Amino acid sequence: MSNTLKKILFCLLLALIITVSAFSHPHLFLDCEIFLNFKDKELQGFWLEWSFDKVFTAMIINDYDINSDGTFSEAEIHDVHDNAFINLENYHYFTFVTMKEKRWSPKSVSNFTCYLKDTILVYRFFVSYSLEIKDKIENFRLTIFDETYFTAVAYGEKPLHTIHADRIKVSYTISENKDNPYYYDPYGGVNDVVDSSKPGPGLLAAYPEELIITLTPD
């Protein structure tokens, strides 16, 4: 084997190892939509709608649509909540809000429901977050991000919607914030609580896409 070929192979190995180190390994895919819920000039929180891939959809139907009628009854929704949702409280519900460079995640959420929309499973729940909008607010940021990378989160063509936004104008862009990493403990377990905004020993950094929102009162 020629030296050049050996060098090429060696470089390929290095490239492969870099590739292997750099890319994640999702097993579950969800498309996220966010509905900002206003009352007058106050943001009261937001609804999250997560549409899952077909395989996870089939898993949940198989496990929890016990009577196989293609819809989830109250009892079945309760089962889904307890068995295939509530564990996300250990993962901040994948939800991060950044305001004035302070990051916040919900400890609990409310009004969970799930349903099938064109044969696709949708989770819908409400995250309470109060914000009075007296003046224009720029750089209000929302991120839906699974730090375990088990779940790949995607934003659709139009991921942000509003409810009762008669007195507020909302605009947004989506981008990675390279100055604002999300820190997490790669060896943390179910009881792990890491402040994702602060670096620390053993923590790794990630740069997920954020919705950068501008809120302007009329």
Place this chain on the structure above:
Amino acid sequence: MTITRFSRNFQHIKRYLILFFFLLAAVSSGIPQQNPFLTDQQENKVPVSRTAAPLKATPFFDTLVEIQKNLRDTIADIFSRIHDGEDRSALFVLMGLSFVYGLVHALGPGHRKVMLFSYFLSKDAKIYEGIAAGTLLSFLHGGMAVIIILIFHALLSRVTLTDVDSAGARMEFYSLTALLLFGLLFFSIKIIEKVRKKQNPGPKKGLRRTAQLGIIIASGSIPCPGAVMILLFSLSLSVLKLGAAAVGMMSLGMAVTLSAVSVVTIVSKKAVFSFAERKERFFTIFHDTIEIIGALCIIIFTLFFLLPYMYNPA
């Protein structure tokens, strides 16, 4: 003359340093994953471990994720079409797509690529050994998913994702424990071989082969979560045999990726160490050191994977 020799030596050392750096970088990735959505119902709850993430997403990363999502959705559609009797000719497409899905899926962290890299760094091997190891590991990885689903299917009237996920986590723990033991055995044999090199033969060939085979088998003896989801999906449509066939093709795809990692490691190692054939003592020591580091990395890598279980005892 001395400067020229130093310069040449420095170039060689640089190669080792680069190799070692990337080895360490690789070891730091690929922690085992569990589904964060699922609540473990068992009393002896296994901790949910997390995985190392990319430092930053790139368009290529997004594309890779998108490809996997589209492939899996298409596979799910074809399963449904075959189940409904709409398109039986789609069987070949299903097998082809399952193969591609396995190939792409195994590119991500996990699937013991780092272990294969460390393993073949620690021993002189032939190319066919690399292909055999990659193929064995892939089919074990996919095969364990088939076995676990078959067992649950035989025992339970309704196989749930939560049950399989919990069982997978336990199997991961036992697999890692076995891997640690075989890794320690392999490392000890390596040390004894290097120390006794010039005096008398090292441990018996049989023991070394047991350790080597043990590492590969212990590594692959966990169900691939991707394969589990395909199987559960096929089970929900009552086409489990078709699901098992798809997982077979998926394993073949993973085998291509894992064999490639092994073969490129073997060939690259030979290329980097080819100068050691001159039997210069300095480089021979380096060659032995790198092999021992490779064996040590199998242990370190396993301990990294076991860390979440140690930090969060049941």
